[in-house]
Amino acid sequence: MTRDPDSAVSEQAPRTAAPGVGAKADPGADAPDRAPRRSGKVTSKAAEDAAAKMVAKATARSAAKAATRTAARTASKATAESAAKAPAKTAKAAAKRTAKTAAKRTAKTAATKPAAKAAAKTAAKSAPAKAGAAAAKPESRTALVRRARRINRELAEAYPYAHPELDFENPFQLLIATVLSAQTTDLRVNQTTPALFAKYPTPEAMAAADPEELEQLLRPTGFFRAKAKSCLGLSAAIRDRFGGEVPNRLEDLVTLPGVGRKTANVVLGNAFGVPGITVDTHFGRLARRFGWTTSEDAVKIEQEVGSLFPESEWTMLSHRLIFHGRRVCHSRKPACGACPIAPLCPSYGEGETDPAKAAKLLKYELSGGAGQRLKPPPGFPGKPAPALGAE
Numbered sequence: 243m244t245r246d247p248d249s250a251v252s253e254q255a256p257r258t259a260a261p262g263v264g265a266k267a268d269p270g271a272d273a274p275d276r277a278p279r280r281s282g283k284v285t286s287k288a289a290e291d292a293a294a295k296m297v298a299k300a301t302a303r304s305a306a307k308a309a310t311r312t313a314a315r316t317a318s319k320a321t322a323e324s325a326a327k328a329p330a331k332t333a334k335a336a337a338k339r340t341a342k343t344a345a346k347r348t349a350k351t352a353a354t355k356p357a358a359k360a361a362a363k364t365a366a367k368s369a370p371a372k373a374g375a376a377a378a379k380p381e382s383r384t385a386l387v388r389r390a391r392r393i394n395r396e397l398a399e400a401y402p403y404a405h406p407e408l409d410f411e412n413p414f415q416l417l418i419a420t421v422l423s424a425q426t427t428d429l430r431v432n433q434t435t436p437a438l439f440a441k442y443p444t445p446e447a448m449a450a451a452d453p454e455e456l457e458q459l460l461r462p463t464g465f466f467r468a469k470a471k472s473c474l475g476l477s478a479a480i481r482d483r484f485g486g487e488v489p490n491r492l493e494d495l496v497t498l499p500g501v502g503r504k505t506a507n508v509v510l511g512n513a514f515g516v517p518g519i520t521v522d523t524h525f526g527r528l529a530r531r532f533g534w535t536t537s538e539d540a541v542k543i544e545q546e547v548g549s550l551f552p553e554s555e556w557t558m559l560s561h562r563l564i565f566h567g568r569r570v571c572h573s574r575k576p577a578c579g580a581c582p583i584a585p586l587c588p589s590y591g592e593g594e595t596d597p598a599k600a601a602k603l604l605k606y607e608l609s610g611g612a613g614q615r616l617k618p619p620p621g622f623p624g625k626p627a628p629a630l631g632a633e
Contacts (some may be wrong), residue, residue, distance in 0.1 A: 386534070387550050389586055390550040391551065397583065398558070399582075401566065402621070403619070403623065404562045407614040409436075413490075413514065416509055417476070417488055417505070418448070418473060420504075421476070421505060422435070422460065422469055424465070426463045427614065428615075430463055430464075432614060432616050432627060433629060434463050438459050445476075445477040445478075445488075446477070446481050449477035451474065456470040460473070469500070471500075476500055476501060480498070490516065492506050492510060504520055507519060508520050512557065518560070519559065521544050522564060523567075524564045524567030524571075525563045527573060528571055531587065531588075532587060533588045547559075568606065569604060570604060571593075576593030577593055578591060579595045579596050579597040579598075580601050580603070607622070607625075612627045612628065
């Protein structure tokens with residue numbers, strides 16, 4: 243079968259023909275797959291260009307593949323080396339950070355140490371140590387008892403003249419004076435009782451008093467109506483139930499109108515010699531400041547403080563704490579800088595610590611003034627208190 247010349251040319255277009263070899267192409271025939279050949283020289287050049295391009299592409303592909311393989315091998319090797327070195331680098335970096343932190347802390351400590359030391363030295367010079375305040379562990383029971391008893395001894399030296407600050411001559415007068423001392427000062431009571439006892443010297447006489455006249459006599463002490471009622475009631479009870487004599491037992495005293503444990507202990511300790519702790523506002527405040535108790539309840543304070551001391555000390559302990567509370571360890575602004583027991587007090591620093599300023603806060607005989615009694619006992623260093631109206 244004879245092949246069409248145009249078909250042969252079309253099928254063999256990709257192959258390069260040698261110059262002067264092959265059939266001539268029809269000038270009018272279509273040849274979409276290649277450029278028209280004007281001469282053999284032009285065709286040869288185009289073939290060379292195409293071959294060069296193919297070689298370049300192949301070379302480029304080969305080079306790209308080779309580069310990819312080389313890069314992969316290099317990356318793999320680097321990854322392996324990094325993985326091997328990572329723990330060492332991490333440990334080294336951690337060690338470096340730790341050393342740096344330690345160096346900073348050391349420098350900070352070195353910088354602050356002199357200041358801390360100086361501050362501690364200044365505090366030691368300017369203020370007595372707070373016993374147990376900064377202790378690493380709570381104060382033991384034994385240590386508490388020892389410190390409490392030492393405070394009592396120190397107060398005994400500071401106030402050898404401590405005494406009940408109410409004027410009285412017998413148990414009845416002391417009982418009435420103590421009842422009247424509620425919500426007022428002992429001074430005001432002492433200024434009031436001379437006229438009262440001059441008119442009503444015995445329980446029988448006071449029980450028969452006219453209520454209005456009694457109220458007028460008691461007016462300077464405040465709450466005079468309630469106090470007049472108590473005085474009338476307890477005087478009648480003593481007359482009717484105890485034969486006109488003030489009872490000498492706590493159980494009996496607290497049954498009298500207007501008489502509680504505090505008043506009963508005052509009478510027992512100072513009129514009958516029966517040891518008792520008087521928990522008034524001063525005693526309770528100081529007992530808490532000294533760390534002897536944390537309670538606000540008078541009965542509980544009495545029990546907890548009483549357990550720290552022998553009974554023989556209870557009455558005088560009460561006088562010493564009350565004396566100290568009225569003169570030095572005030573409620574609002576204690577004179578810490580002038581306190582004789584500051585080294586033993588865990589509350590040191592609540593008040594004025596400067597000695598000169600603290601000295602100005604002292605009261606009564608410690609400031610050169612008078613005490614609260616119009617007839618103070620022998621040995622009292624202060625002046626007698628002035629009578630009512632002579633202040």
